[in-house]
Amino acid sequence: METYQGVKFAYRQVSQSCPDHPFLNRLNYWVFLFSQLGLAPVHSTGAYGNQSFRTVNDSFIITKSSMVPEKELNRENYTLVEGYTPDTGIFLTKGASPPSSECFLHHYIYQEDTSIQAIFHGHCDLLSQHAQELGIAVTDKFYDYGTKELAESARLTMSEGNKFFILKDHGFVALGPNLDDAGKLTLTHYMKLISTLSQTLPPEQSESE
Numbered sequence: 001m002e003t004y005q006g007v008k009f010a011y012r013q014v015s016q017s018c019p020d021h022p023f024l025n026r027l028n029y030w031v032f033l034f035s036q037l038g039l040a041p042v043h044s045t046g047a048y049g050n051q052s053f054r055t056v057n058d059s060f061i062i063t064k065s066s067m068v069p070e071k072e073l074n075r076e077n078y079t080l081v082e083g084y085t086p087d088t089g090i091f092l093t094k095g096a097s098p099p100s101s102e103c104f105l106h107h108y109i110y111q112e113d114t115s116i117q118a119i120f121h122g123h124c125d126l127l128s129q130h131a132q133e134l135g136i137a138v139t140d141k142f143y144d145y146g147t148k149e150l151a152e153s154a155r156l157t158m159s160e161g162n163k164f165f166i167l168k169d170h171g172f173v174a175l176g177p178n179l180d181d182a183g184k185l186t187l188t189h190y191m192k193l194i195s196t197l198s199q200t201l202p203p204e205q206s207e208s209e
Contacts (some may be wrong), residue, residue, distance in 0.1 A: 005070050007101045008146040015094035018078045022063060023053050023179060028073040030120065030183040035069040039122040039172075040184060042068060048123035049171065050100035051180055052081075056111045059083060061118075064097035081107070104151035110177065112155050116175045118182040125172035127193055132191050136172075137165040145170065162190055 023110075031051050049188050052062035059082050067077050079095030084107055091107075093099055106119050106168040124181030131138050139157050143150035153174055157165045163175045165184050172189075176182030 004145070007098050007103070009091060009097075010089055011091040011093050011098060011103075013093050013095070014082065016081050016096050018061065018075050018095040020075065021055065024061065024075065024078060025052055025117075026112070026113045026179045027051060027061070027078070028070070030179055031063060031067075031077075032069045032071050034120070034122055034186075037190070038122050040069070041123060049120075050085070050102045050106070051120045051122075052100075052106045053118045054110055054116070057079065058107065060106055060110055060131070062094060062100050062103065062106055065100055066097075067100075067209040089203065094197070101146040102151075104146065104148050105154055108148075108150050108151040108155045109158060109173075110158060113175075115177055116158075118178075118179045120174040120182045120186055121171060122174075122186070125174055125190065125194075126197070128166050128169070129192055130196055131166045133196055136187060136189065137162040139165065139168045145169075184199060 021116060023067055033052060034049060035042050035047050040047045047067060047069055050063045052060045054060050061078050061080050064077055064079050076096045079093050079097060079099040081099050081103055082092045082094060084091050085096045091103055102121055105121060107114055137157055139153040141153065143153055158175060166172050174186040176185055
């Protein structure tokens, strides 16, 4: 897996502040919960994963790059991606920090399907390892993070009707018509994983052994 090196795209901040939005508290709830469950593991400079919801048309509010989740909402942890100009390759943003490095992933999916209103991307090695047993679709090929190629592989997989899938050797993506549906879809697969793993536990040893 490639070492994280920050965002790979160009962006222009049109404002230093992410606009307030009634869904921000709910997004923050799920972002923090994922970090506590290890579905978006926290590391020294942030968390492995990114989450967003659609605002208007193809614009979306997303976790910032290198975000450390907080229980209480801090709007500086989020950035509005207002648009993308293919001719210049520049994302227009409103927020104090760069948006998540996976902006292409979220942008491609929102463009593909207007019914998708929330995207949760996280990392759970066990989900990836047991994807076949759990009946979870996996993209055909590994691509480096933050690339158009990774985003396109996600778009193709979702276009086949998959709302939860694994980016090969990378992480999972959950899609929903709202934040709660995307979050609950992830938890459903997570609980199936726990159930699967519990069935393979070795027998307990008695104290006399």
